[in-house]
Amino acid sequence: MAIMRSVNPTTGEELATFEHDSDDVVEQKLAAASAAVPQLKAAGWARRAELMNAAADLLEADLEQVAAMITDEMGKPIAQSRGEVTKSVYAMRYYAENAEAFLSGRTLDDPSAVGATRAGTRFDPLGVVLAVMPWNYPIWQVVRFAAPALMAGNAGVLKHASNVPQAAVYLGRLFTRAGFPEGSFSTLLIGAGRVEGVIRDPRVSAVTLTGSEPAGRSVASIAGDVLKKVVLELGGSDPFIVMPSADLDAAAEMAVKARTTNNGQACINAKRFIVHTDAYAGFSEKFAQKMAQLRIGDPQDESTDIGPLATSSGRNDIVELVDDAREKGASIIVGGSFDDSADGWFYPPTVIAGITPEMRLFEEEAFGPVASLYEAASLEDALAIANSLDFGLGSAFWSSDEAEIDHAIKTIESGAVFVNGMTISYPELPFGGIKRSGYGRELSAEGIREFCNLKTVWVA
The missing domain is CATH 3.40.605.10 (Aldehyde Dehydrogenase; Chain A, domain 1)
Structure with a gap:
């Protein structure tokens, strides 16, 4: 049996x-x-x-x-x-x-x-x-x-x-x-x-x-x-778009939560952080610092922020995605390595920049605490990057400009758009995706x- x-x-x-x-x-x-x-x-x-x-x-x-x-x-x-x-x-x-x-x-x-x-x-x-x-x-x-x-x-x-x-x-x-x-x-x-x-x-x-x-x-x-x-x-590879008018401190704080909730193992975790050029330096620095400060450890400990990945095969998948990006020229800003002699299937919060289309991470869903950073030249460029994949589950858009917000809500191809927040499911609202x-x-x-x-x- x-x-x-x-x-x-x-x-x-x-x-x-x-x-x-x-x-x-x-x-x-x-x-x-x-x-x-x-x-x-x-x-x-x-x-x-x-x-x-x-x-x-x-x-x-x-x-x-x-x-x-x-x-x-x-x-x-x-x-x-x-x-x-x-x-x-x-x-x-x-x-x-x-x-x-x-x-x-x-x-x-x-x-x-x-x-x-x-x-x-x-x-x-x-x-x-x-x-x-x-x-x-x-x-x-x-x-x-x-x-x-x-x-x-x-x-x-x-x-x-x-x-x-x-x-x-x-x-x-x-x-x-x-x-x-x-x-x-x-x-x-x-x-x-x-x-x-x-x-x-x-x-x-x-x-x-x-x-x-x-x-x-x-x-x-x-x-x-x-x-x-x-x-x-x-699956999903949800975009998290940050425009120059956004509150960058609040956006970075929420970005960490959006990427690492459930140890980064959720379809609606934000995975691609698409940041306007004028906000890129400020946001990426704040975001990377906060990701690096997360406490990894026993998930039964009340003070732990990040526990292990659920399966050894899941961690192996993350390792392969990150190694592939690194070998093809991506920059590992935070994380990207772990002690494979230690107990448990842990992987550290990781931030990667310089993602290009030939890297697996560009198109594949990372089911773990790995964030991809993209720099966008304009609002239209950011939306084009967001819509470039065949996934369409959730999305987040950060801006204080009402015209930008209205345009993004209409343009982003996903089952949900959360403005100045992170994608989450509520019993009061329908939940689901489009495309793949x-x-x-x-x-x-x-x-x-x-x-x-x-x-x-x-x-x-």
Whole structure:
């Protein structure tokens, strides 16, 4: 029987092991999910909200335990792990309160215009939705799917990343503990090679994936073959543009947070810092100084700013990207090397300038605390650099000039533009990307509607 291992990236210590689900167990979980759908639909809004609030209460009560588990399993600094759990609790309560209004549909004021006595739309759940989720936000990524899906009346099955099995098992039990019908939400402990069979199962109605571009292509291809709805949130190489009129101290402070949150392992981390010539010297100096001052260490220590990367392969990828840039002439301003004899998969905050198109770092996503600096001759040059890649998830634009801000908002090709701030997800706002960063939306009203049938209703 295949095994999933939970390994502490700070020490390399094995924390726990879990056997993969057998085919019979997967069958039982899918059957239970399918059976739960009519029960969830029949429960109604008030009862589903009651159950969702109960699940939020359980997660909130488990906050310290779950936060410590996240940090042990994937290396996030403990304060950020607590923040992840707290945000997840908030999202659950947010959907408990707002789902009914988001899915109320509409009624034509004058149905006679279409020859009816009553006409409009309604939203119905699709059924069982498979969620293929990543390790970098092991609770939040799942909850931001599960809360709206369950509140809409769907059931969910989770295929979590193989390196966070403790989080996967915890989430697989959470909603049943809260009183949801058995099978409403469960975890499939399976490897990537078995996902296709689950997508093709006729009881599964739709799929959502957050992960790499190759994983997204694979899932979209399989789902397309069987004509099932898919939402994809894939990689990003988000631009962080700084203009001369910006508050450079505030921009540099936020730039550090935008690049290094979650140890730099988030699709929406700012990765390319595009700075106008007139602001370049001032910003780059402040930014590099602040990156160099970050404290690297045990993520369970409250004072730690940067913990380890989640996997050894992830660190190897970062090493290769940085070494490739260095060998091809880039300037390493801060960081760029580490002690490979030390325990844990640490990599220091790194700032690189002089990136050119022949370097891998120019086009590839750096999933770690590595920032690329670009100098732009003008606003149009900065926007052209920002839009030059085929990614389009988030973006940040720093300026105090309203005309520049309006132009940037209209011009930047991404799923989000944050002005004088950093890209972040909020339950109140839709989240997702364009181009190779995926399609569809999570969160807000738009997110809960993704896995519903928008049904037209016409009554003679």
